[in-house]
Each structure stands twice: as structure tokens, then as C-alpha cells.
Amino acid sequence: MPFDALKPKVTTILAHDKESIGQRLTEICELLQTTMGYYDWVGFYFANHKEKTLHLKAFAGEPTDHTVIPFGKGICGQVAETNSNFVVADVKAQNNYIACSMYVKAEIVVPLFKDGKNVGQIDIDSHTEDPFSEEDERFLEWVNQQVAEIL
Numbered sequence: 001m002p003f004d005a006l007k008p009k010v011t012t013i014l015a016h017d018k019e020s021i022g023q024r025l026t027e028i029c030e031l032l033q034t035t036m037g038y039y040d041w042v043g044f045y046f047a048n049h050k051e052k053t054l055h056l057k058a059f060a061g062e063p064t065d066h067t068v069i070p071f072g073k074g075i076c077g078q079v080a081e082t083n084s085n086f087v088v089a090d091v092k093a094q095n096n097y098i099a100c101s102m103y104v105k106a107e108i109v110v111p112l113f114k115d116g117k118n119v120g121q122i123d124i125d126s127h128t129e130d131p132f133s134e135e136d137e138r139f140l141e142w143v144n145q146q147v148a149e150i151l
């Protein structure tokens with residue numbers, strides 16, 4: 001499904017204000033993970049700036065042990081500090097990488113800004129080699145902007 005067809009579904013999920021934010025984020029993770037063939041794991045981490053840690057709030061895919069990640073550690077922890085998208089075509093080429101599954105070949109992490117502050121991120125793991133394009137980046141930035149509206 002093209003990203004343009006996914007967008008109204010994301011908007012509809014986020015508008016369900018009788019559901020908790022965690023439930024709505026889980027539904028977005030499930031939508032993206034089941035629709036996009038190369039999105040094998042999708043999760044949202046949120047920052048605790050005092051402790052300098054990221055906390056997994058919602059996900060779809062295999063459960064991970066890495067529910068708390070210190071700033072600076074792994075791809076996620078680096079994005080907490082750089083405030084920039086991190087697209088990893090080949091996770092084996094990364095020294096500062098936290099492996100969640102032996103099947104993961106690539107990863108994309110896009111920061112989520114609320115009122116200009118980096119408050120979290122969407123993280124996607126792929127079992128496909130080098131699958132992410134600028135289209136994924138623009139789409140995931142858009143998803144994060146929509147999520148920021150309900151935080």
C-alpha cells in the first residue's frame with residue numbers, strides 16, 4: 001500500500017480519543033508492520049530526559065529485551081542525542097548498534113518532536129537489506145508530526 005493510502009488510516013487511529021495514547025500507538029505500529037512488507041518490527045520509544053533513557057511505549061513484531069535504552073547507546077540512543085534521522089542500510093556495518101534479532105538487516109529511526117523538543121522516536125527494523133528510501137523518511141516524519149499532536 002502506498003504511503004498516501006496509509007495516511008488517512010493513521011489519522012483515523014489517532015483521532016480515537018477514547019483510547020489511551022499507548023493503545024493508539026500500538027495500533028499504528030500494527031498497521032505499519034502488517035501493511036509494509038519490509039517493516040518487520042515497529043516501535044515507539046519515549047525519552048526520560050532526566051535519566052537520559054529511552055523507554056519502549058508501543059510496538060508490533062517480536063517482543064524485545066531492549067525496552068530501556070540509555071541515550072548514546074545503539075541507533076536509538078544516538079538519535080536521542082543527534083535529533084536527526086538515522087537510516088542504517090546494513091546493521092553489520094555499525095559499531096554502536098544493539099541487536100534485537102539475528103534476522104534484522106536494516107533499521108531506520110526518526111526522532112519525534114513536540115514543541116521543538118526531541119521527545120521520542122519511531123524505530124523500524126527490517127529483515128530486508130537496504131530497504132529504506134527518502135520516501136520512508138518523509139512518511140515517518142509525517143507520522144511523528146501527527147503523533148505529536150496527541151501528546
Ligand code: SME
Pocket residue numbers: 041043064066069073074075076077096097098099100107123125
Ligand atoms: N537496534 C536498536 C535497538 C532497538 S531494537 O531495534 C528494537 C538500536 O541499535 O538502538
